[in-house]
Amino acid sequence: MTTLPAPATRGPSNAQRSALLLLVLLGAAVAMVLLAGPASAAPTAPTAPTAPTAPVVDDGGLDISIGGDSPSTAVTLILAITVLSIAPSALLLVTSFTKILIVLALTRNALGLPTSPPNQVLTGIALFLTIFVMGPVFGDINEVAVQPYLDGAITASAAYDSGVEPLKTFLLDNTRDDELKLMIGLSGEERPADAQSVSMLTLVPAFVLSELKSAFIIGLVVFIPFLVLDMLVSAALMAMGMMMVPPTVVSLPFKLLLFVIVDGWALITTALVGSYG
Template structure:
């Protein structure tokens, strides 16, 4: 329950960071609410625009959170496992995404706890202003992303955006760190996926060679190799090994 509240609090803090009114909040102001009024003056138009921007930010918040956590690597690797097994839609997409989400919460729990202790709780208690809380909340997530971002990927976006050379994690702009982290995660996930594909490819080649030697060229090799690949995956406790590899890759 404590971890669930922490994750909800961190999500709330991210929404405050992405809110259009974040830069205009005065120190010590409570968490802003939404008051919708239909009027004919200029104030009503301003509120409508703010509400539209807020809804836009809310719709993009899940995608932003996915790209700033370990979710990308996990879901890509799990998709490679399903493709290597050639089981079509088994496990279903809902199962893979649900497992990826809970693994993401488990891996990101220390980072979320750090954000909660250093930024969210002091802000809710009135010890920090909104700007100070957001600055403190950025550091843990930057440290996590910078740890798993390849140097050449980060330099690509820093040089293309003409950003000054950084010497500390705090100086890295999020607009450059997030895409660099995303492509680094994709590269790592594809490397893991290649290693997962190798044993399944060997089984497919062996089965295809045997069928060709027997003259059964019209029989699809996948129909014969599928039970053997599932049997091999079960015997080696494949799901345990895949999850263990993912967890160790974030240490």
Template sequence: MIFRLSGRSVALVSLIPLLFWLPSAMAQDAGIPGIPAFTVTPGEGQGTEEYSVSLQILAFMTALTFLPAMLMMMTSFTRIIVVFAILRQALGLQSTPSNQVLLGLTLFLTIFIMKPVFEEVNTLALQPYMQEEITSMEAVEQASLPFREFMMAQTRESDLALFMRISDEQAATPEDVSFWVLMPAFVTSELKTAFQIGFILFIPFLIIDMVVASVLMAMGMMMLSPIIISLPFKIMLFVLVDGWALIMGTLAASYGI
């Protein structure tokens, strides 16, 4: 496909480089210094550098793209959302509560569970960095310590040993375990725990489905779907036992809260 530009369009396109060059040329002629967007200053220690604020902001904005993955892989988000999804499937509800409601509930419950960790990160890393007491790399290192402690407490030894064996890594103490080995081990343990909780949740609803199906078969109503009849009973059972408070309380208690 060939695009033909008119004379006016060619003139406008030719002016684009001029728009970028003109402000810098005027600033140089007026003696105005340019903005040092990206500068690296050698630090006090050997082999250390300090980056300019603009470069730090660029790195921070780039790191924000990994925020959803970090939220799911380093917090209690995975266990909670999997349990809620299994619960909705056990109840026989396809889209109620909606995905937006479940994600919002999971997010706020995650913040509630992770509040001690976030407060420790704020004390050890964020506040000293805002007061320019530590560098950005030191702040990242200090911020990883509370998350490491939380993840290590929730990770099974068998899962940790599995990934250490796969990566061919040796660690004498838990503090020596690499963060890149701890993260997949933590997620594996979270998924295993979530499916165990989901299995327990499924049992009472499965019993109701079996009873309703047996009654319908005994009555010769085999063409009627048991799900239609059992759904009101499952909802009634869930409401009578105060299911939402019980499940959220159990999830919070599973993290020692």
């Protein structure tokens, strides 16, 4: 019986040996890099702490002084907004605007023209007449209070005390004694020693009541001639048997003619401005 020879075992080839050698060399290089990294990075000495510096305060835009120096722009802007917010109430209560507007409206109604001149025109006329009447008062307030405060010469409280004096003088000069006594009695406060000692809370409503009374007196005087003219026209129409014709339609041209002949607007404007001295 014939026996077969055993197969010869072959060792690794040259390519396998080269790849194995390359892997060994690559692993050794990586190990050398990892070991050399921490050793090469020498520790640095800690730096000494620096002394803290003082903060620089820039208060150029945060100056809110209201006395001693001139007030900042922010405070001036706040005061301007405050004045503008109370301007409508001040215009109605402490100026001649209310009286002038009421007299102009009553004159329009006396003529029998409820919409002519329109309300905007009457309001504009009343506003500019108010500025004309109150001009000296506003000038005194600006001179003794506003300009010294803006220049930093006085404080806000001192500016108010100085500025209210010209306004109080104007209110007292145009307030009737009856209305002033009435408001003093209603306020419950002690009777002041003189008129200058009356508080503004009592003086302002007394001035408004006095202005309303004066406005209605002037309106009554304006109404009387036009009322007489209406009665004459009505009597003439009844005498002619024309009862169906409205007297106001016939009397309107005559009232306009009378108002133009006597220069009514000039007379009313002169009376209103002259009533404030």
